[in-house]
Amino acid sequence: MATIKLDQLAHAYRPNPQAPSDYALRPLNLEWRDGGAYALLGPSGCGKTTLLNIISGLVRPSEGRVLFDGRDVTDVPTEQRNIAQVFQFPVVYDTMTVYENLAFPLRNRGMSRSEVDGRVREIAAMLDMSAELNRRASRLTADAKQKISLGRGLVRNDVAAVLFDEPLTVIDPALKWQLRSQLKQLQARVGRTMIYVTHDQTEAMTFADTVVVMFEGEVVQIGTPAELFARPAHTFVGYFIGSPGMNVLPARVEGDRAQVGGSTIRLAQGYPRLPDGERIEIGIRPEDLRFAASGEGLPIRISRVDDIGRIKIARARFEDHDLNLVLPEGAQVATGAGVAVPVPDRVHVYAGGHLVEGEA
Numbered sequence: 001m002a003t004i005k006l007d008q009l010a011h012a013y014r015p016n017p018q019a020p021s022d023y024a025l026r027p028l029n030l031e032w033r034d035g036g037a038y039a040l041l042g043p044s045g046c047g048k049t050t051l052l053n054i055i056s057g058l059v060r061p062s063e064g065r066v067l068f069d070g071r072d073v074t075d076v077p078t079e080q081r082n083i084a085q086v087f088q089f090p091v092v093y094d095t096m097t098v099y100e101n102l103a104f105p106l107r108n109r110g111m112s113r114s115e116v117d118g119r120v121r122e123i124a125a126m127l128d129m130s131a132e133l134n135r136r137a138s139r140l141t142a143d144a145k146q147k148i149s150l151g152r153g154l155v156r157n158d159v160a161a162v163l164f165d166e167p168l169t170v171i172d173p174a175l176k177w178q179l180r181s182q183l184k185q186l187q188a189r190v191g192r193t194m195i196y197v198t199h200d201q202t203e204a205m206t207f208a209d210t211v212v213v214m215f216e217g218e219v220v221q222i223g224t225p226a227e228l229f230a231r232p233a234h235t236f237v238g239y240f241i242g243s244p245g246m247n248v249l250p251a252r253v254e255g256d257r258a259q260v261g262g263s264t265i266r267l268a269q270g271y272p273r274l275p276d277g278e279r280i281e282i283g284i285r286p287e288d289l290r291f292a293a294s295g296e297g298l299p300i301r302i303s304r305v306d307d308i309g310r311i312k313i314a315r316a317r318f319e320d321h322d323l324n325l326v327l328p329e330g331a332q333v334a335t336g337a338g339v340a341v342p343v344p345d346r347v348h349v350y351a352g353g354h355l356v357e358g359e360a
């Protein structure tokens, strides 16, 4: 196990990068705690795989260093980094049995027969594969093969970290739920540093204690699932996490007032130091807007109410913008006019996409 530190790291696939957009990974400093359960979350093309491959050594960063427990491994090849990696698609030996597949990484390291047997049976039990140990891998479904890949990633207990790159892509949706929570339990039990790459917020939130959110080659927020939800550090985080995502509205902010079109929204704090020339927006979660038929609030017109079971979502227009409100269970709201009342201390202010701290 190891603490993994990325020091002034950046990566460009093209030579002589100049503009930020030339980088697949923009400069970052990041420390992955020993034994932590991390998710690396972001949309397609944001640089997740690049970052993972830099940690495993498949890609050499064009700038900066990778340190394992303080040791510089930037130029150390993958095989010597002691990393287990699980990919999107199964990597198994078809001619071997499930048992032999799981035993392979251990036998390779010269572990004794009884130790190998103990580890293989333990991992198989964790993955509900004990009954299939003697079956040949070629006879198994894609789901089962991917479970073997997961098992092979988890079977060694001497690895610096286990890296998962969208490991549940080929798994049947019903089994996905089960495997996702099993993986979380496994992580807690084996206590190894694990980094799980995904573009699926539910997968990230279920697996990780700490979620690292990436957007356009940049790490835009690192936090617990609750922190990401409560205080998105970037408009992208607000939009990407939560269902529906945060409402983001262009605004003019002066002191403790935000102006959206002809409406004024009171803020919990003042914002005297907003940078010049940046796009100013406010973000309000649909959960932080209360609907009222009339009274003080933002004038809205509800066009549709979607009942999605536990909650209802009102789709509305406000000052020429779309606005979503989450309505509590049992709320009876018809389409038409009303007001939306925001919780003042949950209205966030953003400049150029990044959260700005208010001043009391």
Ligand SMILES: Nc1ncnc2c1ncn2[C@@H]1O[C@H](COP(=O)(O)OP(=O)(O)OP(=O)(O)O)[C@@H](O)[C@H]1O
Pocket: 013, 024, 042, 043, 044, 045, 046, 047, 048, 049, 050, 051, 199
């Ligand atoms: N070998 C490569 N050569 C050149 N450009 C690359 C290479 N690999 C990735 N890129 C580019 O780097 C950027 C980041 O890609 P990366 O695969 O790291 O993103 P990702 O978030 O993992 O996306 P996905 O979820 O689609 O795999 C993208 O613009 C991609 O086109």
